[in-house]
Amino acid sequence: MLGRMLKDLFASKVRLPGQIDFEAGVEAYKAGKLAVAAEHFAGTLRAEPEHVHAHNYAGGIDLRTGRFREALEHFERGRVLDPQNTECHFGAAVAHRELGANEAARECCETALALDPGLHPAHGFLASLNFPGPFYLEVIAMFHSHLRPRTYLEIGVETGQSIALARRETRAIGIDPEPKITQGLAPGTSIHATTSDEYFAAHDVRAEFGGLPIDLAFIDGMHQFEFALRDFINLEKHCTSRSTMLIHDCYPLSRHTAERERRTAFWSGDIWRLVLLLRKYRPDLSVKVIGTAPTGLGMVRGLDPDSRVLQEKYDAIVGEFLALDYSVLDADKPGMLALFPNDWERIKAILQ
Ligand SMILES: C[S@@+](CC[C@H](N)C(=O)[O-])C[C@H]1O[C@@H](n2cnc3c(N)ncnc32)[C@H](O)[C@@H]1O
Numbered sequence: 001m002l003g004r005m006l007k008d009l010f011a012s013k014v015r016l017p018g019q020i021d022f023e024a025g026v027e028a029y030k031a032g033k034l035a036v037a038a039e040h041f042a043g044t045l046r047a048e049p050e051h052v053h054a055h056n057y058a059g060g061i062d063l064r065t066g067r068f069r070e071a072l073e074h075f076e077r078g079r080v081l082d083p084q085n086t087e088c089h090f091g092a093a094v095a096h097r098e099l100g101a102n103e104a105a106r107e108c109c110e111t112a113l114a115l116d117p118g119l120h121p122a123h124g125f126l127a128s129l130n131f132p133g134p135f136y137l138e139v140i141a142m143f144h145s146h147l148r149p150r151t152y153l154e155i156g157v158e159t160g161q162s163i164a165l166a167r168r169e170t171r172a173i174g175i176d177p178e179p180k181i182t183q184g185l186a187p188g189t190s191i192h193a194t195t196s197d198e199y200f201a202a203h204d205v206r207a208e209f210g211g212l213p214i215d216l217a218f219i220d221g222m223h224q225f226e227f228a229l230r231d232f233i234n235l236e237k238h239c240t241s242r243s244t245m246l247i248h249d250c251y252p253l254s255r256h257t258a259e260r261e262r263r264t265a266f267w268s269g270d271i272w273r274l275v276l277l278l279r280k281y282r283p284d285l286s287v288k289v290i291g292t293a294p295t296g297l298g299m300v301r302g303l304d305p306d307s308r309v310l311q312e313k314y315d316a317i318v319g320e321f322l323a324l325d326y327s328v329l330d331a332d333k334p335g336m337l338a339l340f341p342n343d344w345e346r347i348k349a350i351l352q
Contacts, residue, residue, distance in 0.1 A: 018047030022054055034061050052082045059091045068098040079108075086116045093125060102129055117256045123266035127253050127294035133342035136292045140218065140246065141165045142344055146351065147244060149215035153205065155196045155231050156221030156248075160185060171209055175199045176221070196221050200234040213305075214238045220248040223269025224260050225277075226318045232274065232300075233310050239303040244351065250275050250289040251296025251337050255326045268295040272329065273321040275337050281309055281317060288340035290347060296337070301350065 025040030038061045044054040059074030072095035078088030093108035106129050112122050134142070144152070144165050154163045157174035160183035166172035172189040175196050185191075192199055206213065217239070219231045228247060235245060249268035252258035260270050275298060278287050286301040310317065329336055340347070 016047065018044045018051060018054075021047065022051065025054070025057060029057060029061070034064065037061060050081050052078045052085055052088065055081070056085070056087045056091060059088075059095070063091065063094055063098070068095050071095040072099065084115060086112045086119055086122075089115065090119065090122050090125075093122070097125075097129065105129060113254070113256075118264050120265040123253060123257060123264065124294060127266075130253070131251075131291045131293040131296070131342060134292060134344070136248065136294070136297050137161060137165065139290060139292045139297055139342070139344075139347075142347075143216060143244065143246065144170070146348060147216055149244075151209045151212050151214050152216045152218075153214050153235065153238075154218045154220065155235075156219070157181065157191060159183060160191075162218060162220065163189060163191075171212070173205070173208060196227070196231050196234070200230075205238045209238075213240045214243055216244050216246070218246045218248065223249060223262075223267060223271060225270045225273040225321065228271050228274050229277070229310065229314075229318065232278070233314075236303050236307065237305050239305055241302060241304065243301075243303050245298075245300040245303060247271065247274065247298030247300065249295045250298035251291065251333075251339065252326075253295055257295075258326055266294070271298075272337060273324060274298075276324070276328075277317055277321045279336075279338065281313065282307070286350065287338050288350065289337050290340050291342045296339070299340070299347070299350070 021040045021043035025037045025044060028037035028040060038058065041054045041058040044051050045058065055074040055078040059071045062071035062074065072092060075088050075092035075095055078085055079092060082088065089108045089112035093105045093112065096105035096108060109122050109126050112119055140162055144167055149170055152166045152170050152172040154174045157163045157176040157179050160181040163172060163174040164183035164185055166186050166189055168186045168188065170186065170188055172186065174189065174191045175194060177193060177195045179191050179193055181191060214235060217235045219228050221227060221231060249271040252268045252272050257264050257266050257268055258270055258272060275287060275289060278285055278300065284302060284304060288299045290297045290299055
């Protein structure tokens with residue numbers, strides 16, 4: 001009899017009370033019945049205090065219901081019980097931040113990412129810890145309302161989140177080989193479904209803007225730096241010394257998310273190389289990278305439509321900067337990438 005019971009137990013035919021509670025908890029959690037689920041997970045943990053998944057679920061419910069200290073206790077217990085469990089580390093990071101302990105939050109988040117470099121929410125979380133303040137879309141909206149550009153050209157529109165920020169009075173052109181516009185766009189906006197290289201080869205930008213230069217541009221297309229470099233060269237020809245060029249993803253979060261080939265959902269590519277090359281080969285430009293989440297917003301001023309330096313040296317420059325390893329940034333990432341505070345008053349002062 002005892003032998004049969006043990007055999008069933010090991011074959012999982014007999015479930016322990018803690019397991020029964022756990023399964024009921026998961027079911028209730030999935031159905032959105034958080035209070036019921038919490039009861040079940042508490043039952044699981046009474047029967048099996050070392051049940052890591054129950055700690056994670058219980059911690060997750062505490063996070064969702066604003067019980068941050070209790071959440072942290074669950075995740076910290078989980079971290080001790082199973083140091084390889086990324087959920088415990090990431091849950092602890094979120095709880096720490098809610099409790100105002102940003103450094104502890106960063107440490108837990110980095111541990112989670114070391115275990116699972118592709119953990120998407122952890123990337124966004126770390127980016128918002130690094131760069132508090134307005135998100136890049138809010139910063140772009142401020143550029144539009146402050147500069148009131150007559151013309152705006154955006155490379156890489158995707159769903160239209162950023163081009164939708166163009167004002168009604170602005171003539172806007174968006175370029176993207178695969179636009180998936182879901183946002184309402186201002187009446188003066190047109191979208192071209194093509195790559196930026198093809199667009200510039202086939203269109204006269206100034207003519208499309210009724211003879212006006214580009215007042216404001218945003219480069220956010222292909223995330224390999226030579227594409228962004230060509231976009232820069234092609235756009236600058238249609239700018240004036242008073243135009244502003246914005247470039248997304250200039251301040252990478254990590255080596256992993258800055259690879260040239262996309263390996264993570266959160267991906268900034270190697271646009272950082274463009275910042276280094278502009279600073280080296282175009283010292284006449286004002287190049288700053290605003291510290292806005294997720295990965296910095298380059299702001300280039302003092303543009304010169306007659307400059308041919310980048311075009312003439314294109315192959316050599318691309319080779320030179322392609323040869324750089326990400327570790328060059330170790331020397332002084334903020335200094336090398338010209339990091340600028342995400343403070344609109346200070347940004348505005350540069351726009352005079
Ligand atoms: C990160 S998304 C743009 C996001 C958008 N600017 C925003 O802030 O919401 C990048 C977009 O670049 C587009 N893209 C990729 N290669 C491109 C190219 N060669 N020229 C123009 N756009 C490109 C992709 O199709 C994608 O929609």
